[in-house]
Amino acid sequence: MSGFAKAQRWLAVVALSFGVTLTATHQPIFAVQPLQPVTSSVSLPTSLGLDDKIWPQAGQPGDRAALLAAIDHSLAYLQTPKAAADYQKHSVPGINRDRVRRSLVRFRQLVTKSRSAAELKAAVQREFVLYRAVGKDNQGTVAYTGYFEPTYTASRVRTAEYRYPLFRVPPGLAEWSKPQPTRARLEGKDGLQFAKGPLKNLELVWLRDRLEAFLIQVQGSARLQMTDGSTMTVGFAGKTNHPYTGVGRELVKDGKMRLEDLTLPNLLEYFHQHPEDLDVYLPRNRSFVFFRETYGAAATGSLGVPVTAERSIATDKSLMPPGALALIDTPLPQPSVAGKLEQRPVSRYVLDQDTGSAIKGPGRVDIFMGTGVKAGDRAGLTNSTGQLYYLLLKQ
Template sequence: MANPTHQSLQFDDLNGWAEDDHQAALDVFLSTCGDMRDPAWQAICDLARQGQEARGFFERFFTPVLIYDGQDALFTGYYEPELRGSVTRGGPYQYPLYRLPPDMTSPWLTRREIEETGALDGLGHEIAWIDDPVDVFFLQVQGSGRVGLDTGGGIRVGYGGANGREYSSIGLELVNRGVYEPHQVSADVIRNWVRNNGEEGRQLLWANDSYVFFREVNEVPADMGPLGAMNRSVTTMRTIAIDPAFIPLGAPVWIEKNGAEPLNRLMVAQDTGSAIKGSQRADIFFGTGDVAGRDAGRIKDDGRLVVLMPIQSAYALLPDVIE
C-alpha cells in the first residue's frame, strides 16, 4: 500500500456541506470526543462542550483533509441484527454464541476447526443458543446484536474478541467460484445461498477463518445503538467504522457516497471492523433490525471521505499537506 498523501480542502469543496444537519453531527461528536486522548482533540472537545453554533464550530476549528493511500474509496453498510435464541440448548436453539475463552491464544483455531471439532463444547462459554447458524455468522460479521429470548425479554451482545485469523469475504468467495457476478452479491443473496445449499453452504462459511466471540452488554439502554470501538453507543446514519491507522477514532468525517442513493453527510468515526482497511474505506451504521440489515446489505458504493482535523493537527502533517 502506498504511503498516504494528505490534501487540505476548503469547506466549499465539500459537496452538500451547507445542506447538512450540522447540529446532529455535533451531538454525535460530543458523545465520544471526551474519550480522545490527543491534546489537540481534547481542546476541541472542551470548546464543543461550551455550546457552539454547529456549522460555525466545525468551520472555525477544523480543516478538511483528504487522505489518500492509493486505494479507491469504498462504502459499505452495517447494522445491529435481531436474533431468536434461548439461554438453554434445545429444540431449534442449537447454535451457540460464545464468550471469549479465557485461555485462548492468538492466532487460535479457525472457524472450521472450532465448529467441526466442537472445540468449545461443554466448557460453559455459551451466552445463548440461536435457531439459525446463518444468523450467528452474520452477527459475527456485524459484531453486535440483540437476542430475543424464547422465555421473553432479551439480551444484548457486543464484540468480545476474535480468534486472530484473517477475515475473508464470503461474497467474494461466491464470485471466485463463479456462482455470482460481483454486482449480484448482497447480504440477502449470501444468506439465501447458504440456506439453500446444505452442507455446501456450511462449508462456504468456513471459507472465512475469522471467528468472533461476544460479551453481554445489557447495560446499554434499548433505545440506544450498540457499542462501537470506543465503547459508546453508535448512532444510526451518523456513525461510520473506519481504519484507525489513517483516521482517528472520534474524528468527524465528511462522506460523499455515490451509488443509487447518494449521501453527503458529516459522520463521526466511532467504530472499526476487520474488513475496514484503508484511508478511503468506511462502513455506515444503518440501525437495528431487518430493514436496517437489508438497507446496509445493498451498499457497495464509491465516493470519497474527507477527515475534519483540528487546524493545528492538519498543519502538523506538513510538508505532506497539499494546499
C-alpha cells in the same frame, strides 16, 4: 464491539465481501500521507457540508440530538488514557488529540446554534480546514460499505429448534498454541460439533438459524428477543488469531455469484436456496468470535464508546484520527416517497469511532446504519464510492 469493531461484521458485503471487522493490524508506511489538507485551489462540490439530516424536513424528524450525543461520545473518549496512547501512534502532520478535541467542541457549538444546513456549512467553511483522505488510488476515491446491529430470536437453552450457539471466551484463549484452532476445528463443518472440543459448556445463547449465528459473529454484536419474553444483548469478547475471510468473495471466486450482485440480501437468498453450501463456505472463514452478555448496553465501537446510527464510521485506525469529526460524501440508500430504498448522494458529518479487520487503507469506510431489519436492509445495499474529509479548526 469492543463490540462492532473487534469482531468481524459484514462489510464488504454488506457489500463487497460478506464480512467485516476486527482489530486493526500494523499497516505499512504509505509513500503519500493518508490525509492531505485541502487547499483553496481545489474545487469542491457545492453540496459538500450541506447536511440535511440534522434538521426536520419533509415530515421527517432531524437527528441533531443524535449527532450531539455522538460528538459527546468522542469527547469522552479523547479524555481517556487510551486516546492519549492512540494519538502517540498517529502521525499525520497537524492532527493531534488536542486539535481534534477543540474542533469537536467548536463544531458542537455550531450545530447547537445553527438554524439550517446552509448556516452550519457557512460557519464550518469560515472556521475549519478540510483534510481529504487520499483514498485507494491517491486521488481521493473511497469505497463505502455499511454495517448494523442485527436483531434475532434466541433461546437461553438448547432445544430441537434452537441448536446453533454463540460462545463465551474460552479460559486461557491468549495462551492457546498457535496456529489456533480454525472455525471447522472448533464447531465442525456443520456447526454442531462444538461439544467435542474446547467450546464444550461455553454456550452463551442459542440461535435457530446457523446463518444468523454466523452473521452475529461478522457484525460483532446483536440484540436478541428471547423465547422467554426477555431481551438480551451480546457484544464482542474475543476472537481467535486467524484472519477474516469474506464468504461472499469465496462465492464469487467459485463462480456461484457475480461480483456486481454481491449484496447482503443476495447472499442471504443464496444460502437460503442452497443451505448445503453453508457447510462448504462458512468454514472458509477460519476466524472465530466469542461473546459476552452486555445487559442492554448500546453497541460500541473500537474506541469503547457507543456507535450512533448514520453518525459513526469505521476506518483504518492506524491511519485515521480516532474520534475525529469527519464528513462523508457518497451515495447511500435512502427511503423514497414510495417507501423503497434508492441511492441518493449525501453529505454528512460523522464521527470516526470504529474500525474493522476488512477496513484497511485510506480508501475504506464502513458506516454504522443502526439496529434491526431496516438498518440491515440499508447496510446490505451500501456499496458506493465517494470522498472522505476530516474537519479541523484552522490554526
